[in-house]
Amino acid sequence: MSVPVPPLTAISLAEPDADLLTTICRVCDGPATRADMDHLEQLLADPAAITLYLAVRELDATLIWKNRWRRPWQPPQLAAAAASSQSNQPTLADRVESAFDRVATMFGTALLSLGHRLGSRAVIAVLLTMTIGLGMAAVWQAGLVVEPALRLVKAVFERQPPRLPGSVACLTDLHDATWAVTDDAAEPPTQFASLFPGQWFDLEAGLVEISFDGGAVALVEGPARFSITAARTCGLEQGRLTATLDKAAAKSAGIQAGFAVETPTATVTDLGTSFGVAVGAAGETDVSVFDGLVELLPRSEKDDAFKPAKRLRLLAGESAVVATDRQARRQTAQVDFIRTVPGRTVVDQQPPLPFSWKPGAAAIIVAESFAGSGPLHGSTPASRGGTGTEQWRAPRDGWQYDPEQDAVTVTQAGSAFLPFRPQHGFLYRLSITTTAPHDQPAAVGLGFTPTADPNQLDIDFSWSHDPATSPSDASAAGAGVSVTRTVILDTSLGEWRLFSLLNNRLVSQSVLPPQASQIQYLAITVSAGSPITFHSLSLALQKLNRPR
Amino acid sequence: MEMLLIHQRNLHTFLLTLLPHEDDVDDLLQQICLALWQKKDSYAPDRPFLPWAYAFARNHALKYLQQQSRDKQVAVFHGGLLEQLAVARETFDASADTRRQALAACLKRLRPEQRQLLEDRFAGTQTLKQLAAATGVSAASLTMKLQRLRHALLKCVQHRLAREEAT
Numbered sequence: 081m082s083v084p085v086p087p088l089t090a091i092s093l094a095e096p097d098a099d100l101l102t103t104i105c106r107v108c109d110g111p112a113t114r115a116d117m118d119h120l121e122q123l124l125a126d127p128a129a130i131t132l133y134l135a136v137r138e139l140d141a142t143l144i145w146k147n148r149w150r151r152p153w154q155p156p157q158l159a160a161a162a163a164s165s166q167s168n169q170p171t172l173a174d175r176v177e178s179a180f181d182r183v184a185t186m187f188g189t190a191l192l193s194l195g196h197r198l199g200s201r202a203v204i205a206v207l208l209t210m211t212i213g214l215g216m217a218a219v220w221q222a223g224l225v226v227e228p229a230l231r232l233v234k235a236v237f238e239r240q241p242p243r244l245p246g247s248v249a250c251l252t253d254l255h256d257a258t259w260a261v262t263d264d265a266a267e268p269p270t271q272f273a274s275l276f277p278g279q280w281f282d283l284e285a286g287l288v289e290i291s292f293d294g295g296a297v298a299l300v301e302g303p304a305r306f307s308i309t310a311a312r313t314c315g316l317e318q319g320r321l322t323a324t325l326d327k328a329a330a331k332s333a334g335i336q337a338g339f340a341v342e343t344p345t346a347t348v349t350d351l352g353t354s355f356g357v358a359v360g361a362a363g364e365t366d367v368s369v370f371d372g373l374v375e376l377l378p379r380s381e382k383d384d385a386f387k388p389a390k391r392l393r394l395l396a397g398e399s400a401v402v403a404t405d406r407q408a409r410r411q412t413a414q415v416d417f418i419r420t421v422p423g424r425t426v427v428d429q430q431p432p433l434p435f436s437w438k439p440g441a442a443a444i445i446v447a448e449s450f451a452g453s454g455p456l457h458g459s460t461p462a463s464r465g466g467t468g469t470e471q472w473r474a475p476r477d478g479w480q481y482d483p484e485q486d487a488v489t490v491t492q493a494g495s496a497f498l499p500f501r502p503q504h505g506f507l508y509r510l511s512i513t514t515t516a517p518h519d520q521p522a523a524v525g526l527g528f529t530p531t532a533d534p535n536q537l538d539i540d541f542s543w544s545h546d547p548a549t550s551p552s553d554a555s556a557a558g559a560g561v562s563v564t565r566t567v568i569l570d571t572s573l574g575e576w577r578l579f580s581l582l583n584n585r586l587v588s589q590s591v592l593p594p595q596a597s598q599i600q601y602l603a604i605t606v607s608a609g610s611p612i613t614f615h616s617l618s619l620a621l622q623k624l625n626r627p628r
Numbered sequence: 629m630e631m632l633l634i635h636q637r638n639l640h641t642f643l644l645t646l647l648p649h650e651d652d653v654d655d656l657l658q659q660i661c662l663a664l665w666q667k668k669d670s671y672a673p674d675r676p677f678l679p680w681a682y683a684f685a686r687n688h689a690l691k692y693l694q695q696q697s698r699d700k701q702v703a704v705f706h707g708g709l710l711e712q713l714a715v716a717r718e719t720f721d722a723s724a725d726t727r728r729q730a731l732a733a734c735l736k737r738l739r740p741e742q743r744q745l746l747e748d749r750f751a752g753t754q755t756l757k758q759l760a761a762a763t764g765v766s767a768a769s770l771t772m773k774l775q776r777l778r779h780a781l782l783k784c785v786q787h788r789l790a791r792e793e794a795t
């Protein structure tokens with residue numbers, strides 16, 4: 081049956097039939113009743129109504145396709161080919177080297193020059209970002225990895241796909257991984273794949289590292305069959321898995337931490353530690369604790385429920401097994417687990433801060449939300465209890481505050497400076513919290529500087545850049561997620577030190593050269609290819625007597 | 629059969645037109661792709677791919693809907709209308725790329741919170757009720773918001789298409 085359907089441009093959308101639009105939307109948003117469907121069927125007798133229905137469904141389909149994860153169907157042999165190609169995955173070390181090469185090419189002599197300066201000044205960590213503002217190809221994510229032994233600066237620019245909405249974990253690394261081809265011929269996951277609740281995986285061989293949104297990092301050793309259950313839970317039907325959960329780090333990064341592994345015979349709950357779980361062919365579960373505390377809860381055979389009375393708590397060095405009789409027993413032997421990805425030479429562990437920052441005891445020097453109307457649209461920052469006299473030195477028209485959206489739009493990328501002279505004997509904490517939009521890549525940096533010259537920023541000893549949110553800045557921020565960058569300047573010792581943190585996680589520290597005492601300004605810089613609207617942007621400078 | 633990989637998105641839109649319940653569409657799409665793959669020998673490469681795939685998908689969807697209607701008492705379109713929608717969708721398909729391009733431009737003009745709402749709605753991780761609770765509005769108010777957004781986007785797409793036609 082041929083239906084003459086008018087094109088979208090031929091129907092009236094200025095004032096559509098309200099009943100029709102409402103009914104279409106009700107059916108699309110569901111759940112639709114029989115009455116809704118009948119009513120819509122009557123309305124769809126009009127060809128123009130069919131056009132509107134088709135247009136709404138096409139709109140919905142586009143948004144679903146864009147926002148919802150799905151396994152793209154692949155013919156079986158393609159899936160198999162993709163699985164075998166996994167074994168050629170580069171190691172993280174390879175990627176760091178290759179990324180560093182790319183960065184070096186991109187920044188050319190400027191980077192080399194900066195590297196020399198960094199070396200001579202013994203500054204070990206400067207996060208390089210940008211390229212977008214410089215008109216170069218979009219860089220999806222920038223981050224810094226420090227090799228403490230060499231104290232070299234390395235920048236990692238990775239083209240990562242974005243974390244997809246609804247995902248709870250990310251496949252952060254693979255080592256010689258081969259996946260079994262499953263019946264549904266789904267595409268095997270590749271590096272940085274978003275992982276979703278309900279996904280099952282058959283790992284034939286090799287190692288994969290999975291970073292859960294609940295803060296745990298799990299290393300699964302093939303052969304293994306496992307599932308992603310939630311941000312804090314995974315299932316292990318067979319095989320070996322080790323997990324590490326740094327609760328303190330997760331907490332400081334604002335993550336509600338937790339992790340549990342469910343096996344056919346038990347649930348292993350991480351209480352802030354690292355541990356290994358091995359599940360045998362019959363479902364028997366071996367647990368070994370490397371550090372911290374783990375709770376082991378056997379699963380009841382009858383009703384598949386848990387028996388709290390039978391739970392075991394295991395400390396570092398202890399081991400237990402839940403056999404097929406569902407009884408938990410301590411044992412002396414530990415299963416031999418692989419606990420690190422082979423070939424991973426770059427260390428990005430978090431060293432502790434050498435002091436504790438007590439927010440309650442700190443005095444606020446500057447608090448700025450950029451909601452005013454002057455340069456940077458805070459004519460004077462709400463500093464010193466709102467009595468600040470210093471003004472930002474910045475492009476007058478580059479920053480716009482929209483009170484309706486409570487958002488700051490930076491139309492003119494660049495740097496801004498606020499006079500500030502640190503004194504000896506204190507800890508100064510400068511932080512900026514930004515929420516960048518999903519589709520506007522940008523970079524934000526902050527630090528202290530002796531001159532208000534934007535051209536000098538890259539070579540200033542006390543300057544620190546951090547990666548900003550971008551559509552795919554999954555590990556640091558995630559789309560639309562708030563990110564806090566912090567620089568702590570310690571002037572309490574003979575030599576001044578600078579600590580850079582991202583989401584309260586220490587990423588670098590350095591001893592500043594003697595001329596650091598000539599700091600005259602605090603500075604922020606924004607780099608973006610086009611105007612960028614921050615959903616929120618706030619800066620604070622605080623001072624604290626260093627705790628002894 | 630690379631055509632099948634290329635046109636999965638068209639098939640997805642086609643199925644979403646026939647099945648109002650979007651959660652069913654993903655599963656059905658996988659089934660249909662696999663079935664089309666298995667039937668690849670019956671496809672003559674000199675014929676256009678999409679009409680062949682749509683005819684197959686339509687039959688598959690009809691069977692699926694009949695079963696849904698019978699087993700789960702789910703409200704679905706009647707057979708006559710399904711046929712009509714399938715044919716209409718195929719015709720509508722010819723200009724889909726232009727509309728999608730216009731839509732992409734229109735989406736960029738939305739306010740961030742409007743984009744966020746659409747992302748949340750179509751991510752498929754929460755029901756409308758849950759989303760309403762999470763955003764602190766009633767389900768009715770959220771439905772109305774979504775309706776207004778759809779209307780605004782379609783008007784914007786129409787406006788762009790008309791402007792392009794004029795030039």
